[in-house]
Amino acid sequence: MIRGDPGRFESDSGRLLADGRSLKGGRGRDALGTAGGTPALQTMATARTIDIENGIERIPATMKAAVYRGINDVRLEEVPVPEIGRGEILVRVHTCGICGTDLKKISTGSHSAPRIFGHETSGTVAKVGEGVREYAVGDRVMVFHHIPCQECYYCRNKTFAQCAMYKKVGCTAGFEPSGGGFSEYVRVMDWIVQKGTVRIPDGISFEQACFVEPVNTCMKGIETLRLEPEETVLVMGQGPIGLILAVLAKRAGARVITSDLYPARLTIAKSFDLNLTIDASKADAGQTVRGITEGRGADAVILAVGGSGLIRPAMDATRPGGRVLLFAQTARGEATIDPAAVCVDEKALVGSYSASVDLQDESVRFVMNHEMDLERLISHRFPLERSVEALALAAHPQPDSMKIAIQPGAPGSPAGRVSA
Numbered sequence: 001m002i003r004g005d006p007g008r009f010e011s012d013s014g015r016l017l018a019d020g021r022s023l024k025g026g027r028g029r030d031a032l033g034t035a036g037g038t039p040a041l042q043t044m045a046t047a048r049t050i051d052i053e054n055g056i057e058r059i060p061a062t063m064k065a066a067v068y069r070g071i072n073d074v075r076l077e078e079v080p081v082p083e084i085g086r087g088e089i090l091v092r093v094h095t096c097g098i099c100g101t102d103l104k105k106i107s108t109g110s111h112s113a114p115r116i117f118g119h120e121t122s123g124t125v126a127k128v129g130e131g132v133r134e135y136a137v138g139d140r141v142m143v144f145h146h147i148p149c150q151e152c153y154y155c156r157n158k159t160f161a162q163c164a165m166y167k168k169v170g171c172t173a174g175f176e177p178s179g180g181g182f183s184e185y186v187r188v189m190d191w192i193v194q195k196g197t198v199r200i201p202d203g204i205s206f207e208q209a210c211f212v213e214p215v216n217t218c219m220k221g222i223e224t225l226r227l228e229p230e231e232t233v234l235v236m237g238q239g240p241i242g243l244i245l246a247v248l249a250k251r252a253g254a255r256v257i258t259s260d261l262y263p264a265r266l267t268i269a270k271s272f273d274l275n276l277t278i279d280a281s282k283a284d285a286g287q288t289v290r291g292i293t294e295g296r297g298a299d300a301v302i303l304a305v306g307g308s309g310l311i312r313p314a315m316d317a318t319r320p321g322g323r324v325l326l327f328a329q330t331a332r333g334e335a336t337i338d339p340a341a342v343c344v345d346e347k348a349l350v351g352s353y354s355a356s357v358d359l360q361d362e363s364v365r366f367v368m369n370h371e372m373d374l375e376r377l378i379s380h381r382f383p384l385e386r387s388v389e390a391l392a393l394a395a396h397p398q399p400d401s402m403k404i405a406i407q408p409g410a411p412g413s414p415a416g417r418v419s420a
Contacts, residue, residue, distance in 0.1 A: 057092070057126045057127060057137050057138075059081055059090065059126060059127060059185070060081060061080065061081060062078050062079065062080055062081060063078070063079060063080075063081045063173075063183060063184035063185050064076060064077070064078060064079075064183065064184055064384050064385070064408070065077060065079045065116050065173050065174070065180075065182060065183035065184070065384075066116065066117075066118075066182035066183070066384065066387035066388065066391070066406070067079065067114050067115070067116055067175075068105070068106055068111075068113050068114060068115045068116065068117060068178075069113050069114055070109065070113050071106070071107065071108070071109040072106060072107055073113075074106060074387070074388050074391055075388070076384070076385060076387060076388060079116075079173070079174050079183070080174060081184070081185050082172060082173060082174055082180075082185065082186070082187035083187070084127060084128075084129045084187050084188075085129055085130075085190075086129050086130045086131050086190070087129055087130070087131050087132060087189075087190030087193060087194070088129040088132070088187060088188060088189055088190050088193060089125050089127065089128050089129060089132060089135055089141075089187075089188045089193050089197070090125070090126045090127040090128075090185055090186070090187055090188070091121070091123040091124065091125055091126065091141060091143060091185065091186045091188055092123050092124045092125075092126040092184065092185055092408075092409055093118075093121055093122075093123040093181055093183060093184060093185065093186055093408045093409055094122055094123040094124065094206040094407060094408070094409035094410060095121075095122050095123070095206045095207050095209075095210045095405050095406075095407050095409070095410070096118040096119075096120055096121045096122075096181030096182060096210065096405065096406050096407075096408070097120035097210050097211070097214065097378075097403055097404070097405050097406075098118070098120075098390060098391060098394040098403075098404045098405070098406065099119065099120055099214065100241070100306060100328060100330070101330055102117040102118065102119070102179075102391075103391065103394055103395045104306075104330055104331055105117060106391065106395075107395065108331060111176075111178070112176065114175045114176075115175050115176050115178040116172070116173040116174060116175060116178060116179070116180045116182055116183050117178050117179050117180075117181070117182055118173075118179045118180060118181025118182035118183070118406065119145040119169075119171065119178075119179030119180075119181055119213065120181065120210045120211070120213055120214060121142065121143055121145075121171065121179070121180075121181035121186060121210060122140070122141070122142040122143075122200065122206040122207075122209040122210040123140070123141065123142075123186070123206065123409055124138060124139065124140055124141070124409070125137055125138060125139040125140075125141060126185060129190075132193060134193070134197075135193070135197065135199070139199055140199065140200040140206070140209075141197050141198060141199055141200060142197075142198050142200060142209040142210060142212050142213075143171055143186070143188050143192055143196060143197050143198070144170075144192060144196035144197075144198075144212075144213055144216075144355065144360070145169050145170055145171040145179045145192070145196075145213075146161075146166045146167070146168075146169065146170065146196075146354065146355065147165070147166065147170060147191055147192055147195045147196040147357065148160040148161075148163035148165055148166035148357055149163055149164075149165035149166070150357065152164065152165070158356075158358065160354075160355075160356055160357055160358075161353050161354040161355075165191075166354075170188065170189040170191055170192035170196065171186050171187065171188050171189070171192060172186065172187050172189075173185065173186050173187070177189075181406070182384070182387055182406055182408075183384070183408065184384065184408045184409070195357075196360075198212060198364055198368075200368070201368055204367075204368050204370070205375060206409075207374075207375045207378055207405065208367060208368075208370065208373075208374050208375050209367065209368070210405070211244075211367055211374040211377075212363055212364055212367045212368075213355055213363075214240075214241060214244065215244060215248075215363045215366055215367055215372075215374070216355040216356065216359050216360060216363035217241075217352070217353075217354055217355050218241060218244045218245045218248055218327075219248060219356070219359045219362060219363055219366070220352050220354075220355060220356040220359055221245060221302065221325055221327050221352035222245065222248045222249055222252055223356070223359070224325060224350055224351075224352040225249075225300050225302070225323055225325050225350070226323075227249060227252045227253065227254050227299075227300060228253070228254075228299075229252075229253030229254070230253060230254070230255060231253075231254045231255070231299035231300060232254065232255045232257065232289070232292070232293055232298045232299050232300075233246075233249045233254040233255070233256050233257070233298060233299065233300045233301070233302065234257045234258075234259065234285065234289050234298040234300075234301045234302070234314075234317055235249065235256060235257070235258050235259070235301075235302045235304055236259050236260075236280075236285060236301065236302065236303050236304060236305055236310060236313075236314055236317075237259075237260060237303070237304035237305035237328070238258050238259070238260040238262075238265040238266060238268070238269050238304075239260075239265065239304065239305075239397065239402060240377040240402050240403040241304050241327070241328070242258070242260070242302070242304030242305070243258075243265075243268065243269055243272065243274075243377065243402075244372070244374075244377075245302050245304055245327065246258050246269065246272075246274050246302075247272055247274070247372055249300075249302070250273070250274065251371075254299075254300075255276070256274055256276065257276040257277070257278060257288075257289060257292065257298070258274050258276065258277050258278070259277070259278035259279075259280045259285040259288075260277075260279075260280055261279075261280045261281045262281075262399040263279055263281070263399075264399045264400060265399075265402070266278075266279060268376075268377075268402065271376075272372070276292075285313065285317055286313055286316045286317035289317050290317075293319065296319040296320075297316075297317055297318050297319035297320075297322060298317055298318055298319060298322060299318075299319060299322050299323070300318070300322055300323045300324070300325065301314045301315075301317050301318045301322070301323075301324045301325070302325045302327055303324065303325065303326050303327060303328065303329070304327050304328055305328055306328040306329065306330070306331070307328075307329070307331075308329060308333060308334070308335035308336075311324070311326065311329070311335050311336070311337060311349075312335075312336055312337055312338065315337060315338065315341050315347055315349070316341075318347050320345040320346055320347065321345070321346045321347065322347055322348070323347070323348045323349075323350055324347065324348070324349050324350070325350055325351070325352060326349065326350070326351045326352075327351075327352055329351070330353065337349070377402050377403040378402065378403045378404075378405050379400060379401050379402040379403060379404070380393060380401060380404050380405070381405050381407050381410065382404070382405070382406050382407065383406075383407060383408070383410065384406060384407070384408040387406050390404050390405075390406050391404075
């Protein structure tokens with residue numbers, strides 16, 4: 001149970017709940033402002049009213065959603081609002097961050113269609129199913145979309161992402177369950193309600209809260225590296241995930257060096273006190289790191305850029321006996337490495353994927369206690385009506401783009417219009 005002062009989180013094992021309930025919900029920022037030095041996108045949306053009377057929200061029969069129909073084919077469609085069953089809740093989505101894994105699924109066709117993706121979800125409880133006692137209409141929450149069984153072989157060995165139960169998605173907006181955050185409403189299934197739903201305390205925005213799941217995945221990656229204090233860590237890629245990884249590595253006591261092709265991203269990194277930076281458009285990261293480390297190379301390198309082309313440079317930038325963490329290599333395929341770097345130089349190549357249930361409490365505390373101002377990573381905010389545009393920008397990052405968020409429930413969007 002997560003307990004304590006609404007402005008400070010303390011937790012122990014058990015169901016993910018939080019103090020600081022807001023019975024009427026909230027909207028984080030009342031207007032779409034700026035973040036990360038980049039103007040946020042503002043739009044008007046078609047009007048639809050959602051009435052809340054006597055604690056009961058009037059749910060429309062249909063809603064808008066960004067529906068995946070095939071490779072690089074996402075369409076804004078009108079779909080039924082999902083029905084909920086016993087032990088389940090319906091969440092009106094406020095903010096859903098776009099994750100690189102969503103983009104990979106859309107671009108590769110790795111998953112059958114139709115689906116509604118989006119799993120970095122925060123919003124307001126719109127309806128509760130029979131038997132639900134922990135939540136009420138109006139509670140502000142974020143939801144995980146995977147929770148492991150904690151009993152199988154893989155769970156006993158702490159490889160939760162390989163658990164068969166973990167691979168079942170517990171949030172859906174219709175069709176095959178796939179997260180559902182790119183829609184107005186999400187059905188949260190009973191096991192996620194019980195173990196993967198977190199109440200957002202007063203004073204914490206929906207935007208900040210939607211980072212709990214990605215922060216968890218980054219914490220898992222840092223844990224996998226087993227960093228020692230004062231080790232030198234190179235983080236290749238300073239998109240939002242790379243930046244979170246860099247902050248967490250520094251939090252673990254490491255000396256962190258960041259690199260990116262875009263100087264604007266390195267400027268953002270410096271604003272988070274990550275002052276050792278390498279402009280990869282002008283300098284070789286491996287050579288620069290060796291110059292900083294008396295010719296050895298980094299103790300650990302985190303590859304926070306997708307694709308396999310940088311695996312060899314990452315290994316070259318690592319000292320003998322060091323570690324390379326593959327964090328963004330989620331597409332199956334082949335890669336070129338020097339096998340002697342592993343055998344003779346004793347470099348370790350390790351991976352980390354998805355979240356860890358063991359780190360849920362810590363990731364909630366980190367986000368809800370505002371240890372990092374994660375809202376600053378959001379550079380562009382799109383209403384649901386422009387979700388296809390949002391996905392296109394996320395798939396083709398620009399120097400001024402960082403985290404892209406779709407906000408069905410922000411002011412001006414249909415699900416965000418609440419009548420008194």
